[in-house]
Amino acid sequence: MATKKFMYLNRRSSFGTVYAIESLEVVLIAAAFEQDVSLAFMDDGVYQIVEGQETDGIGMKNFSKTFHALGDYDINKLYVSKESLEERGLSESDLMPLVYEDEDDDWEEKPSVKVVTNDELKAIMSEQDVCLSF
Amino acid sequence: MKFAIQVNEGPYQHQASDTAFQFAKAAIENGHEIFRVFFYHDGVNNASRFTLPPQDDRHVVNNWASLDIKNAEGEPELVVCVAAALRRGMLDESEASKNSIEGNNLHPAFRISGLGQLIEAGIQCDRLVVFGD
Numbered sequence: 193m194a195t196k197k198f199m200y201l202n203r204r205s206s207f208g209t210v211y212a213i214e215s216l217e218v219v220l221i222a223a224a225f226e227q228d229v230s231l232a233f234m235d236d237g238v239y240q241i242v243e244g245q246e247t248d249g250i251g252m253k254n255f256s257k258t259f260h261a262l263g264d265y266d267i268n269k270l271y272v273s274k275e276s277l278e279e280r281g282l283s284e285s286d287l288m289p290l291v292y293e294d295e296d297d298d299w300e301e302k303p304s305v306k307v308v309t310n311d312e313l314k315a316i317m318s319e320q321d322v323c324l325s326f
Numbered sequence: 327m328k329f330a331i332q333v334n335e336g337p338y339q340h341q342a343s344d345t346a347f348q349f350a351k352a353a354i355e356n357g358h359e360i361f362r363v364f365f366y367h368d369g370v371n372n373a374s375r376f377t378l379p380p381q382d383d384r385h386v387v388n389n390w391a392s393l394d395i396k397n398a399e400g401e402p403e404l405v406v407c408v409a410a411a412l413r414r415g416m417l418d419e420s421e422a423s424k425n426s427i428e429g430n431n432l433h434p435a436f437r438i439s440g441l442g443q444l445i446e447a448g449i450q451c452d453r454l455v456v457f458g459d
Contacts, residue, residue: 196449211334214367214410221441225449322448324332325456 196321197228202237203325206256207247212240213255215326220258223265230269230320231262232313234276241270241305243288256288263292268304275310329353330447331363334458336371337386338379343372346457347389360395362403362447365436367458370411373404375433391435404436405443 200219204211222229233240240256247254262268270290277283284307293299308316317323331350335342350360365372377387395403411432412421418432432438448454 194449198445198448210367217409218366218441218444222445224442225445227445227449322454323456324448324454325458326334 199320201325203235205236205239234273268292330451330454333369336368342457364444373436
């Protein structure tokens, strides 16, 4: 089967609507298809990977831990909009320390999250074959 | 060109499904192929055969059914995501009986399947067009 570049664009926060969790469900299924997968987080989507989410008080499933599993599925390109973080008073240190093991570099643990400007994100998006927006 | 379409919103509350339908219809009329339409999120509600809009309004579900999008085996290629559907009470006969529920509401022009069908459509088609908000 052909390999294409798939990007999953996340623009909404974890809770309030179902988009975030159902996007993650697509990403996990997509992992089985051995495509070149990347994720982008912009607008309120940056809240999805903020560290220390706690959902006990709202009766919703805390699926944020699932992001830590992405590295094991060879999904290790998570781009975060710098402008979207700044607009919300957030910085990279507020995000979950998501990592993957690089098989080409003696399985060294490396960060999956990369903060990029919207201009850089635009260039990355234009390289994609398929872009799914959630 | 070979198109796949993803519909992320339900009927009537949002126009996304209407726009997607108009796009699919125009594509077919202009000689393009609609390989598959995949209904996700609240988009699964576009497949309810119990949908009864007032007579002077468009019928979103029947509009989709009228496109008669099928594969070579004659199966519908209006595909409803199983996880999203079950969560929202959209059931075909098989899912209803598996879960000991009487009755089912999936329109026969649609079929229920997994998210893999969305990814496969993305791989197979020249373009995957997402309709939502």
